[in-house]
Amino acid sequence: MDLLIDRCTPRTRKGSAIVMVTVVLTVLVLLLVAILRFLGSAHGEQIHRSDGLLTLYVAEAGLAQSFLGLERGQDPDPLERARIGSPDDPLTYRDASYWVEPEDLGRRVYALRATATDRAARERIELVVREIPDGFFRYAVFGDLGVSFRPSSFVDSYDSSLGSYESQYEGTHAGDGGNCGSNNDIVLETNCEIYGNANPGPDGEVIHSGPNGFVSGNTDPANELVPLPAVQIPSIPSSGVANVKKKTLVLGPGDVHYSRIEVSSGGTVEIRGPARVVVDDFLLRSNTSLVMKTVGGPVEIYGTGNFVMDANSTLVTHTSRPHDAAIYLSSDNIDGHPKATVTFNANSEYTGLIYAPNANIAIRPGFEIYGSVMAGQVELVTNSEIHYDVSLLFDDDDGPPEYEQVSWRPVALQ
Amino acid sequence: MKRITGSRSGLTLVEVMLACALLTVALGSLTLLGTRSADALGTAGIQGELDARLRRTMARIGDELLSSGLGVVTPAATKPAGSDTLTYRKSEGAVNGAIHWGATQRLEFEYEQGELDDGLDNNGNGLVDEGVVSWTVNAGQPGELPVILCHDVREYAAGETPNNVDDNGNGLVDERGFSFERIDGTTLRARLTLERLDSRRRLLSRTLETTLQPRN
Numbered sequence: 001m002d003l004l005i006d007r008c009t010p011r012t013r014k015g016s017a018i019v020m021v022t023v024v025l026t027v028l029v030l031l032l033v034a035i036l037r038f039l040g041s042a043h044g045e046q047i048h049r050s051d052g053l054l055t056l057y058v059a060e061a062g063l064a065q066s067f068l069g070l071e072r073g074q075d076p077d078p079l080e081r082a083r084i085g086s087p088d089d090p091l092t093y094r095d096a097s098y099w100v101e102p103e104d105l106g107r108r109v110y111a112l113r114a115t116a117t118d119r120a121a122r123e124r125i126e127l128v129v130r131e132i133p134d135g136f137f138r139y140a141v142f143g144d145l146g147v148s149f150r151p152s153s154f155v156d157s158y159d160s161s162l163g164s165y166e167s168q169y170e171g172t173h174a175g176d177g178g179n180c181g182s183n184n185d186i187v188l189e190t191n192c193e194i195y196g197n198a199n200p201g202p203d204g205e206v207i208h209s210g211p212n213g214f215v216s217g218n219t220d221p222a223n224e225l226v227p228l229p230a231v232q233i234p235s236i237p238s239s240g241v242a243n244v245k246k247k248t249l250v251l252g253p254g255d256v257h258y259s260r261i262e263v264s265s266g267g268t269v270e271i272r273g274p275a276r277v278v279v280d281d282f283l284l285r286s287n288t289s290l291v292m293k294t295v296g297g298p299v300e301i302y303g304t305g306n307f308v309m310d311a312n313s314t315l316v317t318h319t320s321r322p323h324d325a326a327i328y329l330s331s332d333n334i335d336g337h338p339k340a341t342v343t344f345n346a347n348s349e350y351t352g353l354i355y356a357p358n359a360n361i362a363i364r365p366g367f368e369i370y371g372s373v374m375a376g377q378v379e380l381v382t383n384s385e386i387h388y389d390v391s392l393l394f395d396d397d398d399g400p401p402e403y404e405q406v407s408w409r410p411v412a413l414q
Numbered sequence: 415m416k417r418i419t420g421s422r423s424g425l426t427l428v429e430v431m432l433a434c435a436l437l438t439v440a441l442g443s444l445t446l447l448g449t450r451s452a453d454a455l456g457t458a459g460i461q462g463e464l465d466a467r468l469r470r471t472m473a474r475i476g477d478e479l480l481s482s483g484l485g486v487v488t489p490a491a492t493k494p495a496g497s498d499t500l501t502y503r504k505s506e507g508a509v510n511g512a513i514h515w516g517a518t519q520r521l522e523f524e525y526e527q528g529e530l531d532d533g534l535d536n537n538g539n540g541l542v543d544e545g546v547v548s549w550t551v552n553a554g555q556p557g558e559l560p561v562i563l564c565h566d567v568r569e570y571a572a573g574e575t576p577n578n579v580d581d582n583g584n585g586l587v588d589e590r591g592f593s594f595e596r597i598d599g600t601t602l603r604a605r606l607t608l609e610r611l612d613s614r615r616r617l618l619s620r621t622l623e624t625t626l627q628p629r630n
Contacts, residue, residue, distance in 0.1 A: 042466065049473060109511045128508035407513040408629035409481040409505040 051121035058096040059116035059123045066100040066112045067129065071403055078401075079104055082112055095119070107159070108394065110403075113411065124413050128406040133393035137322075137353055137371075140178040140196060140388030143378035144228050144357060145334070147182045149192035151210065153380035155180060156195035157388040158370075160321050165370060165387050176216050177390040183225045188213030192380070196388070201225060228357035228374065231330040233302050234276050244269060244288075251277050253296055263288040263313075273297035273324070281305045284346070286312040292352070294324035303329040306341045311366075315348040322371030322389045325352030332358035334376050353392075456613045461620060464566075464608045468622035471547055471564040475521060475604055476626055478549070481505045483630030484600065486515055491594045491602070494580065498523040498590035500602075501553060505630045513630060520553040523567060523592040531569075540611040543569040547592050547606065567591040568607040572621045602626045 066082045073081030085091040085099035092098075096118035103111045108131035115124045140155045141147055149155075157177035158165040168174040178196035180186060186200045190210030197217035198206050206219040236257035242249055246266035252275025260281040263269055268289040271277055274297025282303055284290055290309070292299040295318055307329055309315065317325045331340035335358070342359045347366040354361065354369070360377040363369060363384045370387045380386065394401070425433070479487075482502040491497035499522035503515040525545045528537035535542050547564040551557075568591030573582030580587045584605075586595060591607040604626060609619035 042462070045466070049469075105508065105511075107511050109508060111508070126507065128513075130508075130511050405630075406508045406511065407505045409507060410477075 048121065051118050052123065055096055055116040055118045055121045055123040056125070058093050058098050058118070059114040059125050061093065062091070062098040062100045062114035062116060063112055063125065063127045066102065066114065067127065067403065070102075070110065070112070070129070071400060078102070078110060082110060084114075087115070090117075107390070108401075109406065115413070122413050124411050125408065126411045127408050129403040130406050131394060132402045132404050134398055134402070135393045135395040137355075137374060137392040138179070139181045139374060140372055140386050141180045141378050141380065142226065142228075142372075142374040143182045143376065144184070144226075145182075145360075145377045146184040146187065146204075147180055147377075148187045148379045149180075149189055149194070149213070150380055150382045150384070151190040151192065152383050153189075153192045154383075154385045155193070155380070155388065157390050159391055160370075160389045161391045164320060174387065175390060177393075178386070178388045179217065181222060181226060183222075186219075188215070228376070230357060231302065231328045231355065233278060233304060233328075233330060236276070236278050238278075238280075251275060252299070263290070271299045271301070273299040276300045276302065278302040278304070279307075282307050284309045284313040286310050289314045289316060290346075291316045292318065292325045294319040294321075298324045298326070301327045303327065303331050303342075305331055307331055308341055308343045309346040309367075310343070311345045311347070313346045313348075315346045315350050315367075317351045319351055322352045322392060325350075325371075327352065327354050327356075329354075329356035329359050331356065332376075334358060334360050453612075453614065457616075457618065460610055460612050460618055464610060464618065464620040465622075467564055467566075468606055468608055468620060471606060472604065472622050472624050474549075474563055475547075476624065478502075478504070478519070478521070479602065479626050479628050481630065482628040483513075484596070484602070484628055485630075487596075487602070487628065491596045493585045493595060494587045496586040496589050496593045496595040498593050500594050502628075517551070517555060518553045520548075520550040521563075521594075522548050522550070523590045524548040525569075526565065526567075540615065541566065541609060541617075544609065545569060545591065564606070564608065566608045566610055568609045568619055571605055572607045572619055597625065600627055602628070 062084055066084050070078055070082040075081045079102045082102035083100065087099060090097035090099040096116050098114060098116040100112055100114045105111055110129055112127045113124060140157065155178040156173035157175035158168045162168065165174055173195045176195045178194060180194055180196060181199045182204060183201040185204045185207055186198050187207045187209055191212045194215045198215045198219045199222045200206055202221050202224060204221060234255060236255045238257045238259050241260045242258050243262050244267035245264040248268040248270055250270045252272040255276045257278040261269060261279050262283040264285050265287040268291060270291040270293060273294045283306065319325055329342060331342050333340045333342045342361060344361060344367050345364055349368045349370065351370040353371050354373045356375040358376050361373060361375040362379045362381055363373065363386065364381045365383040368385045371389055372392055373386060479502060481504045486503045488501045489497050499520060501518055501520045503518055506514045506516040508514060523545050525531060526537060529543060530536050531543055533542060545567040546562045547567055549561045549563050551559040570576060571582060571589045571591055571593060574589055575581055576588050578587060586593060593605050595603045597603050603623065605621065605623045607619055607621040609617055612618055
């Protein structure tokens with residue numbers, strides 16, 4: 001019996017030790033697993049966040065590359081300049097892949113959408129940019145000393161690059177880009193309509209001198225004065241005086257200078273572009289015509305003295321682009337000694353530009369302008385109309401375009 | 415037989431007492447070490463958890479403000495007052511060549527539910543006048559939806575007491591535990607201080623500061 005007891009006791013002790021060791025080890029292993037899982041999840045969160053940031057930065061880099069291509073690229077198509085890689089053929093940066101897909105939103109506004117992927121992380125961001133206007137004629141109407149809108153005068157806009165004004169007209173008007181400006185006050189009389197902004201000078205104001213004057217945009221004063229540089233008259237030897245009566249005087253192509261052209265009843269002056277015509281005194285009497293043929297190139301008329309288009313004269317422009325026809329007047333009918341006479345009283349639809357920094361220009365109801373008028377002072381007589389061509393905002397011949405940011409945002413992945 | 419009996423007599427009383435004393439010292443040391451380790455681990459765990467919540471909350475705020483613009487962020491939040499609330503809008507793309515802003519949203523410090531601004535621990539969680547980071551979607555509009563981004567926000571930033579003095583030297587006077595500061599025309603700085611009690615009822619606080627550049 002003693003022997004049995006002696007043999008059994010040590011076996012029992014050994015078994016309990018194993019059980020205890022097993023329990024302790026199990027607890028330790030569970031603790032270790034718990035700690036490892038905790039550390040693993042924290043590390044995983046860090047990695048996920050880090051990957052997300054990396055992909056965001058890679059997508060940002062893609063946008064920067066696309067923006068640079070848009071501004072500096074050689075391809076004439078802005079979309080191709082801005083395109084970076086594709087979903088099937090992405091670019092890579094370290095472990096991340098990225099590509100940028102541009103979209104034309106119209107009116108020289110583009111959306112650049114960059115996508116970047118890195119392991120499980122994906123980011124997609126959108127940058128909308130627009131071309132910065134660099135054209136000189138940025139207003140439908142601008143008057144250095146002021147602009148007056150008489151009763152029922154009307155200003156709106158269209159885009160000649162998209163088609164005719166009629167094709168863009170919707171019920172009441174075409175576009176809302178008929179901005180009007182001044183370095184002084186803007187006066188709105190009864191029932192005048194401006195589909196665009198009316199921005200007076202920094203110290204000026206918009207004065208409603210009658211009821212129902214309508215401005216679709218803002219009427220905030222401009223931040224700074226808009227300079228109106230003097231007209232640079234081309235130096236061309238004068239051919240003297242021309243009196244045109246019941247016949248047609250053809251000028252151009254090329255440079256022409258007359259000290260005086262007087263067109264009497266039945267007479268016509270036809271200018272064939274490309275031409276620069278300097279006329280010191282230009283008098284277009286009733287029942288006469290001025291024809292600006294721009295098929296071969298632009299026509300520019302420079303007036304230095306009197307510039308008169310009497311009632312029942314007509315002005316014909318063979319173009320749908322106001323860039324092609326321009327009347328530049330250095331004539332001064334405000335402070336000149338003697339004062340010049342400047343009158344636009346023709347019964348015509350003029351597609352073109354009028355620039356007269358020293359003159360007071362009155363636009364009459366029969367003289368409907370598709371383009372822009374910038375002058376020392378502008379008066380839109382009762383029922384007169386000006387339709388601004390927003391393509392004048394951009395000067396495609398003046399170096400590569402520059403763009404500015406409109407919007408940045410993350411977008412949902414498709 | 416005598417020899418066998420002698421070997422069974424075991425240790426002397428002195429030896430046993432010595433062994434007991436050594437064992438006591440060893441076990442005491444182990445216990446002390448264990449307790450301190452557990453304390454340190456607990457403190458580190460709480461600090462780690464606060465840090466993780468700080469990072470998570472700031473990342474969320476950063477994501478929110480990234481597609482906003484300082485032109486639509488109010489108030490100005492300039493020094494020395496800063497601001498414990500920020501109203502903003504996010505870009506929803508462009509319409510007719512102009513940016514289209516989404517609904518108004520708001521980030522702000524609010525007192526925790528059941529907590530009052532009275533210097534007392536009203537809700538009995540051991541923290542005095544603590545707050546939350548509240549994010550409100552469609553602020554002030556129909557469908558307004560408040561969301562709590564983070565609890566345990568200190569009433570005033572670390573080192574700051576309400577005395578009209580910039581105690582912590584960061585340029586802001588009496589700023590909240592959650593505050594904004596406009597640095598310049600493009601950049602905001604956000605600060606968040608969280609606090610919690612550890613197992614021994616000691617107050618632990620952690621602060622995270624980040625600069626944000628809204629892209630629009």
